[in-house]
Amino acid sequence: xxxxxxxxRRLARLTGMLLAGAVVVASAADTDVLIxxxxxxxxxxxAPFAASVLVQDGRIAAIGDGLKAPAHTRQVDxxxxxxxxxxxxxxxxxxxxAQPATLPQIATRYLAAGVTTVSDFxxxxxxxxxxxxxxxxxxxxxxxxxARMSTPLGHGADWGDESTTRWVNSPExxxxxxxxxxxxxPDFIKAxxxxxxxxxxxxxxxxxxxxxxxxxxxxxxxQLRVFTHTVMVKRGKTAARAGVDALAHSVQDxxxxxxxxxxxxxxxxxxxxxxxxxxxxRVDGSGKARAGTEAYRQREANFANALHNVKTLxxxxxxxxxxxxxxxxxxxxxxxxxxxxxxxxQAGLTPTEALLAGTRDSAEALALDDRGRIxxxxxxxxxxxxxxPWERISDVRxxxxxxxxxxxxxxxxxxxxxxxxxxALPPRAIDALVDDFERGDQRTALDTLRNDDADGGxxxxxxxxxxxxxxxxxxxxxxxxxLSSKDDAHAAVILPLTRGSVAPADLRRWHGVxxxxxxDATLRLEARGLEGRRWSAPLAxxxxxxxxxxxxTALQGQPPYRTxxxxxxxxxxxxxxxxxxxxxxxxxxxxxxxxNVRFY
Ligand SMILES: [Zn+2]
Numbered sequence: 001x002x003x004x005x006x007x008x009r010r011l012a013r014l015t016g017m018l019l020a021g022a023v024v025v026a027s028a029a030d031t032d033v034l035i036x037x038x039x040x041x042x043x044x045x046x047a048p049f050a051a052s053v054l055v056q057d058g059r060i061a062a063i064g065d066g067l068k069a070p071a072h073t074r075q076v077d078x079x080x081x082x083x084x085x086x087x088x089x090x091x092x093x094x095x096x097x098a099q100p101a102t103l104p105q106i107a108t109r110y111l112a113a114g115v116t117t118v119s120d121f122x123x124x125x126x127x128x129x130x131x132x133x134x135x136x137x138x139x140x141x142x143x144x145x146x147a148r149m150s151t152p153l154g155h156g157a158d159w160g161d162e163s164t165t166r167w168v169n170s171p172e173x174x175x176x177x178x179x180x181x182x183x184x185x186p187d188f189i190k191a192x193x194x195x196x197x198x199x200x201x202x203x204x205x206x207x208x209x210x211x212x213x214x215x216x217x218x219x220x221x222x223q224l225r226v227f228t229h230t231v232m233v234k235r236g237k238t239a240a241r242a243g244v245d246a247l248a249h250s251v252q253d254x255x256x257x258x259x260x261x262x263x264x265x266x267x268x269x270x271x272x273x274x275x276x277x278x279x280x281x282r283v284d285g286s287g288k289a290r291a292g293t294e295a296y297r298q299r300e301a302n303f304a305n306a307l308h309n310v311k312t313l314x315x316x317x318x319x320x321x322x323x324x325x326x327x328x329x330x331x332x333x334x335x336x337x338x339x340x341x342x343x344x345x346q347a348g349l350t351p352t353e354a355l356l357a358g359t360r361d362s363a364e365a366l367a368l369d370d371r372g373r374i375x376x377x378x379x380x381x382x383x384x385x386x387x388x389p390w391e392r393i394s395d396v397r398x399x400x401x402x403x404x405x406x407x408x409x410x411x412x413x414x415x416x417x418x419x420x421x422x423x424a425l426p427p428r429a430i431d432a433l434v435d436d437f438e439r440g441d442q443r444t445a446l447d448t449l450r451n452d453d454a455d456g457g458x459x460x461x462x463x464x465x466x467x468x469x470x471x472x473x474x475x476x477x478x479x480x481x482x483l484s485s486k487d488d489a490h491a492a493v494i495l496p497l498t499r500g501s502v503a504p505a506d507l508r509r510w511h512g513v514x515x516x517x518x519x520d521a522t523l524r525l526e527a528r529g530l531e532g533r534r535w536s537a538p539l540a541x542x543x544x545x546x547x548x549x550x551x552x553t554a555l556q557g558q559p560p561y562r563t564x565x566x567x568x569x570x571x572x573x574x575x576x577x578x579x580x581x582x583x584x585x586x587x588x589x590x591x592x593x594x595x596n597v598r599f600y
Pocket of ligand 1: 091092093121325
């Protein structure tokens with residue numbers, strides 16, 4: 001690489017930071033620090049040793065005995081403390097149903113646990129860029145985004161739309177899907193290859209080996225690693241043969257057998273067992289209420305298999321790596337990562353082996369060569385704790401200080417940016433015209449990607465949405481669906497008001513929504529906002545075009561999803577999406593057409 005290229009890259013990076021509105025352009029003086037006389041667990045496998053570690057410009061500059069601090073370098077006396085590489089969690093879901101729920105709260109929780117690299121499996125590709133910008137504007141771990149792939153009717157495709165989770169069921173479709181999501185620059189791919197879930201839910205359709213192999217081949221051509229949702233021994237073999245880089249769950253329907261071990265060794269498959277999400281009592285203890293039930297006994301049996309298989313695969317030389325499935329029920333962010341390390345030890349790994357799994361080997365699983373060890377030149381992602389966690393794993397909970405790329409984010413006197421205390425981005429002013437469907441690229445007039453939304457599960461509504469020509473000229477959106485036979489059968493079109501529905505829109509200068517519409521369906525307008533808030537109103541549409549105006553005052557707050565709570569009041573500064581949702585007789589077809597959606 002010549003110096004012009006280097007300079008151009010630096011400039012691009014700087015511009016990127018400015019565009020992201022970053023407040024974290026730390027000067028050298030902020031990040032240069034000498035951590036003196038720590039016991040260093042360097043993540044290479046070497047026994048812990050007493051040394052000082054010099055951090056400059058976000059990287060580890062020197063490691064050694066009696067290092068002198070250069071001018072303007074802060075010093076930390078770490079005598080008697082353990083210094084480790086920052087921890088990893090390669091499998092998390094940053095969802096509005098998680099504990100905690102919002103992006104800054106989740107980021108802060110990981111930092112407090114010493115977790116400096118986190119993979120988020122939950123976001124639609126449209127959300128990567130706005131979420132990356134948001135993360136850059138606060139103190140946060142380095143978050144890697146997985147692009148989601150499943151099969152039609154598969155696990156992971158049973159919520160959300162095809163823009164969130166691509167559906168593939170042939171090698172050609174898999175290749176095309178990887179190419180399509182690569183444009184959004186995901187950090188890796190999550191494939192839901194095993195339709196079976198956790199023993200007591202439906203066995204949805206699985207991805208066949210040829211499709212998975214094509215998916216992996218295309219991903220590797222694009223330098224993307226592939227993790228799979230795999231929970232059965234049989235499916236673990238399929239995944240290994242197809243060349244996936246890591247199983248992101250426990251195989252738990254029985255003991256790992258010689259064939260699975262041989263295949264994983266032959267193909268270099270890693271194992272991220274997510275023990276935390278399978279713990280029968282759950283990490284937050286909420287599962288205890290179900291003790292004694294048939295479902296609980298099934299969870300206990302699965303978990304015994306899961307623990308056994310971690311030990312078996314580890315002893316066979318398969319790299320164990322750390323991913324928890326945090327964000328799922330009873331599996332809180334940050335706390336679950338630390339629990340996973342303890343569960344590795346419960347499964348039979350030594351504390352040292354557990355720490356290597358959560359640092360060095362997890363970095364390797366995502367091909368992150370710049371971290372995972374304390375070595376000169378690596379990112380200064382560091383965790384300082386009291387005690388000797390390589391002897392007693394729970395000492396990783398005794399957090400004293402945490403550094404992300406040299407910047408101290410946890411410790412006495414550390415003040416995080418105000419953005420870490422906010423629960424949302426500031427509301428954005430947007431234009432009145434939401435969508436006139438005239439663009440040729442499936443995007444709204446606000447430059448956001450339209451989505452479909454229908455009931456999920458094996459018996460699900462089949463929906464086709466298309467831009468069509470209107471008789472009087474111009475284009476409109478047409479939605480047709482054959483409803484499932486379920487009571488909640490519905491088909492909707494989502495118009496995000498901001499990119500990826502990440503920031504809220506500020507609608508307070510308008511009175512309501514105007515839309516041209518005709519339909520053969522029972523139609524509603526819904527607005528969705530921060531923290532799962534929803535409001536909706538009926539739309540009195542008929543078979544011929546008419547222009548309707550729905551004042552915001554007509555929108556009624558809806559009950560929170562799957563929890564109890566008060567109905568949300570309309571504020572107008574926390575809305576992220578408009579939805580047009582049709583229902584009708586289960587099993588029958590419905591249609592609606594909309595045009596010129598705007599605020600008035
Ligand atoms: Zn998951």
